């Protein structure tokens with residue numbers, strides 16, 4: 001079991017400020033008072049732990065994990081893969097990686113999503129997997145569509161996939177979003193633009209990976225996730241328990 005001293009606080013110079021007026025809901029959601037630090041107790045620094053028995057191989061295949069037999073979702077078939085590493089580029093095995101996303105039309109399977117794009121009956125939009133001994137993970141899915149959101153009158157989210165990374169305790173859950181190389185909406189997104197450092201945005205952008213494509217079948221993007229340190233991937237949540 002990890003000792004409390006082994007958990008790291010987020011680097012607040014690297015992450016965006018909670019108050020970002022162009023991202024309008026951040027105005028009311030950001031703290032109005034100075035933050036306080038809480039002691040990490042057993043509930044934060046122990047469990048839950050995840051074993052391979054908790055995750056089924058089909059959980060990482062969004063092309064089939066919600067599809068009717070013999071059917072598949074509509075959209076650009078895509079492999080999204082990479083490694084979860086620590087700041088010293090060491091692989092992090094047995095890390096739970098969960099994703100959720102809109103379908104190819106930009107619609108989430110959620111009762112609060114009322115966007116005009118249709119629900120895809122063969123696409124659930126959720127997946128999970130554990131990293132292997134080399135910190136490697138891989139999903140099959142469809143590339144999500146851009147969708148409009150109520151911020152100013154004409155804001156569109158770039159295509160993105162939400163990521164949750166879960167280590168071995170509640171202190172080690174981190175949440176972020178992955179974008180895709182070449183998307184012209186990335187630089188126009190007020191949520192993305194709340195991130196002050198262009199390098200951090202680059203690290204949130206999955207690169208086209210022609211080496212991993214399956215010819216005539218599936219395109220591929222690579223998204224490596226680095227925890228902690230100067231090269232860390234930017235996470236949008238505060239650390240649980242802090």
Ligand SMILES: [Fe+2]
Nearest residue numbers: 102157160162
């Ligand atoms: Fe989203």
